[in-house]
Amino acid sequence: MAILVIAEHDNQSIKVATLNTVAAATQLGDEVHVLVAGAGCAAAAEAAAKVAGVSKVLVCDAAHYEAQTAENVAELVKGLAANYSHVLAPATPAGKNMLPRVAALLDVAQISDIVAVESADTFVRPIYAGNALATVKSADAVKVITVRTTAFDAAAAEGNSAPVEALAAGADLSVTALVDREIVKSARPELGAAKVIVSGGRGMGNGENYHSLLEPLADKLGAALGASRAAVDAGFVPNDYQVGQTGKIVAPQLYIAVGISGAIQHLAGMKDSKVIVAINKDPDAPIFQVADYGVVGDLFELVPQLTAAL
Template identity: 65%
Template structure:
């Protein structure tokens, strides 16, 4: 099989989510990558160095400058004439583009896979990860999104893929880029961080979140996350949310502070290597998945922990 993997990139840098998708694609057969954007020569060079990559298709055109799915999807659909499967990371970008590709090809999409069983059979979580479905597709062309935390990242070095320019399909005029507001942070990106400190509704306010969670995260060089309850309460922005409707993470260490552990939240972090829970309720569900549990008042425990680090 020949697979085509969507390369996610930002600011001239290839994003880690692509590396996990490459690992999944390698289980299906020959791996080709697609780099779409404007002025993406540097990204294409990075992509060609990824271990296991055979070819990098580069579509360098103003129509792809902002990654609008309405423009990228027809490009992918055209390239699928020479490929058997299209894989995209199960990120905001991937989940925006893949369904449109599936519609253009008139095939089903297989979403959020966590393993490749064979050329046509995959597994994916359902019911917030409480059950695993095995999905078999008879479609001639496969359209798949990949859960990054379920696959190892392909090495960024060691590959020697060839770079090939492909013709642009142009601006379809279905959408336009108006602007963006980007929140810059010195902390690691949530989905690629090795350590994450997350806060829940028990913190009581955004001020408390900044006072207790952020100093601990800074001491550990960690990313900051939050439960949906904390986000809904307005303590922190939406992009901090970890969970089924937020970001799926699997860091080396996940510290849950004042988070009860609703199914929705557990679905986004239970694959973490080591889970540390701090909660005053000893019956909180979070303790069922925690490797280390500390029952007590977070307003006393967290400052003490931060001070001793």
């Protein structure tokens, strides 16, 4: 049977997380369908049709999918699930909100946050804040799965021309309504998709130091800004900067950790980075156990020197 991927999109374009999820789906079979549910979402459907590995795009365009509320999308997926062996979504806030509802409606167990596919019914997922990996085998007729996007390379966004098929809209359950959405706009790359990330921790001292020291470095590198939970809890930066088990899971090409001790929950969110550079005055800081390059010293001296050298 075919595999269904639920696209994450803004009605105009496909989010990068969907490309990673498609890549995971292609390891399960050759017939990968992508569902684009939205309002005025023809452009997003066209973008999905170009993604490598996609066999068909199902587009459901109706007013009550404009906000893509979890309740309405889950009800739509419930009606489609009988045609599929697997239903996948990215392990993003949107996917984590919607897919458990699908699993409950289908009366199956969800397999969350997979990092590898061993076979059509066997998957690997992290447990204990990423300190152990569990291999899970499912006997359910439909496997409902969220995908840790950092564990799979993104499928190519161009080069394909899959057919696009229109679907009849499902019921509008009218149980929730989107009141408002505030989107943080930044000239820097999105944290979850950035190739370079500069993160600061409690060692920054305060929010003013965080911005005055790390922003020039990030600008030189074209990097996104991140933070540890301690920095967020201290009010240095908003919580959407947080990297870690309770924040964003990232795996950039380069991760620079400044004044971050390396608590387990933070390491769980960034230890898959390709190259990790740590700057900390404590030579025994746990961050050095995962760092490829470590510099022991005063960040208030080292960071300006690094920025000036770039």
